[in-house]
Amino acid sequence: MNILVAVLAALMSAGCFGVASVVQQYAASKAPREESLRLRLLLDLARQPLWLAGMALTVFSYIMQGLALAFGPLVLVQPVAATDLAFALPLLAWRRSERLTRPELTGIACTAGGVAAFVTVLPPASAGTPVAPLQDWIPVLLIVAGTVTLLVAAGVRSSGRWRTGLYAAAAASMFALLDSLTKGTSGRLRTDGPDALVHWEPYALLGVGITGLVLSQSSFQAGSLAISLPLIDTIEPIGGVLIGIVVFDERLASSTGALLTQAFGALVAVVGIVLLARSPLARDLKSSPQPSTGPDDAG
Template identity: 65%
Template sequence: MTAAAVTVRAPAATGEHAGIVASAIAVLSALAAACCFGVAAVVQQAAASGMPETQSLRPRLLWELAHRPLWLAGIAMAAASYFIQGVALAFGSLVLVMPLASTDLLFALPLIAWRRGQRLTPAEVTGAMCTAGGVAAFLTVLPHTPGAAAPGSWGWLPLLVVIGSLVAVLVSAGLRSPGRRRAGMYAAAAGLLFALLDALTKAAADLLRHDGLAALRHWEPYALLVIGGTGLLLAQSSYQAGSLAISLPLIDTLEPIGAVLIGTAVFQERLASSWALAVQVLGALLAVTGITILDRSPLVRT
C-alpha cells in the first residue's frame, strides 16, 4: 500500500519540482534581461540624441547610428537582453516574466551612479522601492498558469490588426507634433510593438524549445524581425526627438502592461481573482509610479 502510494505520488512531485525549476530560470533570466536593457537604453539614447531631426523615422537613422561605436555597444547589450528574455519566456509565462523585465532602470541606475561617482537621491531610492515593492506584490498573488499553446495564425490576426492600427495612429500624430510630443507618440508606438514582440518571442521560444530547428517552418520567427526592426526604429526616433524622461516611462509601462494583457487574452494565462486581483492592481500602479520616478532621474536624462 505504501509503495503503491509513493509510486502514484512520484510523478506529481517530479512535475512540481520541474515547475519550480522552470519558474526559477524564468525569474533569474528576466531580471538579468532587465539589467542589460536598462543600460543599453541609456547608451543608445546618448548616441541617438545627437542625430539631426530630419533623419527621424528614416532607415538612414539606423545606418548612421551603426557607424557610432557607442550605439553599437548599446545594441549589443540590447541583443543580449533580448536573448536572455527569450530564455525567460521559454520557461515562464508573459504575466510572470514581463513585470520583472520592466525593472530595467532598477538595476541600471546604481551602476550609472557608481560610474559617475554620484549617490542616488532620495527620490531615486523611493522610485526603486516603489518599483520593487509593486512588482513583488503583483507576483506574490499571481496564480500558477499551466503551459498554454500559442494560437494559430487566425488567432493572432485580431491582435495584429488592433496593434497595427494603434501604431499607425500614433506615428501619424507624431509626424504632426513638436519634439516632446513626437517623442512621446513614437515611444508609445514602440511600447506597443515591443509588447507584441514579447508575445511573438514567447511563441517562437516555445516552438524552438519543442521543435528545434523545425520552428523555422513557422511564421513567428520571421515576424520577429519585422516587428523588432520597426519597434527599434520607433524607439531610436523617440530617443532622437526627446530625452529618456519622456520615452522610457511610456515604453517601460506600455510594454509590460501590453504583454500581460496579451498573455491573458491570447495565451490564456491567468491573473489573480477577487481580493488578490486588487492586490495586483495596486502593485501594478505602485510599480508604474516607481518606474516613472526612475525614468525621470537626471542620471538617464543627461
Template identity: 60%
Template sequence: MNILVAVSSALLSAVCFGIGSVMQHEAARRAAMWKSLRLQLLFDLARRPGWLAGIGLSVCSFAFLGLALAHGPLALVLPLAATDLLFALPFLASRQREPLTGSEKTGIICTAGGVAVFLTVLPLAPRTSLPAVHDWVPALAVVVGVVALLVPVGVSSPPRLRTAVYAVCAAVTLALFDSLTKSTAGRFRTESLEALLHWEPYALIAVGVTGLVLSQSAFQSGSLAVSLPVIDTLEPIGAVAIGLAVFDEQLAVTGWTLTVQMLGAATAVTGIVLLGRSPLATA
C-alpha cells in the same frame, strides 16, 4: 526549476536592457533629427561604438528574454523584464558620478516592491498549446492600428510630445515582439528547426526591426525621462494583455488577490514615474 530559470533570465534581461538603453540614448541624441523613423537612422548609429555596445547588450537582453519566455508566462516575465530603470539609473549615476537622491531611492523601492507584490499572487497556469494564426489577429490589428494612427501625430508634434508618442508606438510594438518571442521560443523548444516552417520567426524579425526604429526614434527625440517610463509601463501591460487574450494566461481570480495585484501594479508604475523624473534621466 522552470520558474527559477524564467525569473533569473527576466532579471538579467532587465539589467542588459537598462544599461544598453542608456548607451543607445547617448548615441541617438547626437544623430540628425531628419533621420528619425528611417532605417538611415540605424545605419548612422551603427557607425558609433557606444551605440553598438548598447545594441550588443540589447541582443543579450533579447536572448535572456527568450529563455525566460520559454520557461514562464508573459504575465510573470514581462513585469520583471520591465524593471530596467532600476539598473539604468544607478548606471547613469555612476557615469555622471552623482549619488542617488531620496526620490530615486523611493522609486527603486516602489518599483521593486510593486513588482514583487504583483507576482506574489500571480496564478501560474499549466503550460498551454501555442496559439493558432487566427488567435493573433486582434492583437496584430490593435498594434498596427495604434502605430499607424500615432506616428503621423508624432511627426508633427513638439519634441517632448513627439518623444512620448514614439515611445507609445515602440512600447506596443515591443509588447507584440515579446509575445512573438514567446511563441517562437516555444516552437523551437518543441519542434527544433522545424519551427522555421512557421510564420512566427519571420514576423518576429519584422516586428523587432520596427520596434528598434521606433525606440531609437523615441531616444533621439528627447530625454529618457519621457521615453523609458512610457516604454517600461506600456510594454509589460501590452504583453500581459496579449498573454491573456492570445495565450489564455490568467491574472489573480479572487477579489482580494486581484486587489493586491492591482495595488502592486500601481505601486510599480508610481516607482517607474519617480525614476523617470530623475534629473539623471532628463539630460
C-alpha cells in the same frame, strides 16, 4: 515551467536593457532629425561605437528575455523585465560618482516592491498554452498595427515632448508584440524543434523587431529618457500581459483580493518608474561626462 530560471533571466534582461537604453539614447540624440523613422537612422548610428555597445547589450537583453519566456509566462516575465531603470540609475550614479537621492531610492523600492507584489500572487496555473493558432493572433496583430500607425502619424505632426512620447508609445506597442512573438517562437522551438522555421512566428518576429528598434531610436533621438522610458516600461508590460491572456490563455490572480493586490502592485511599480525617470540622472544624459579620448584631453 521553471519559475526561478524565468525570473533570473528576466532580471538579467531588465538590467541589460536599462543600461542599453541609456547608452543608445545618448548616441541617438546626436543623429540628424531628418533621419527619424528611417532605416538610415540605424545605419548612421551603427557607425558609432557607443551605440554599437548599447546594441550589443540590447541583443543580449533580448536573448535573456527569450530564455525567460521559454520557461515562464508573459504575465510573469513582462512585469519583471520592466524594472530596467532600477538597474540603470545606480550604474549611472556610480559612473558619475554621485549618491542616489531619496526620490531615486524611493523609485527603486516602489518599482521592485510593486513588481514583487504583482508576481507573488500569480496562480500556479498561469502558464497557459505554449503555442497559439493564427486565428487567435489576427485581432492582436490588427490592433497593434492600427495603434502604431495612429501614434506614428500623430508623432510626425508633433514636436518636442509630444513627439518623443508618441514614438515611445508606438515603440512600446511593438515591443509588447515582439515579446509575445518571442513567446510563440520559443513555444514552437520547444514543441517542433527545427520545424519551427516553417511557421510564420520567427519571420514576423524579425520584422516587428526591426520596426520596434527604429521607433525606439527615433524616440530616443527626439527627446529625453525621462519621457520615453516610463512610457515604454509601462505600455510594454501591460500590452505583453494582455496579449498573454488573450492569445496564450494565461491567467492573472483568481481571487478578488489577489487581483486587487496585483492592481495595487502595478500602480506602485508605475509610480516607481515615473520617479526614476524624473531623476536628473535620466533627464541630463546629454550632459553626462564623456570618457577621455586621447592625450589632448589630459591637460
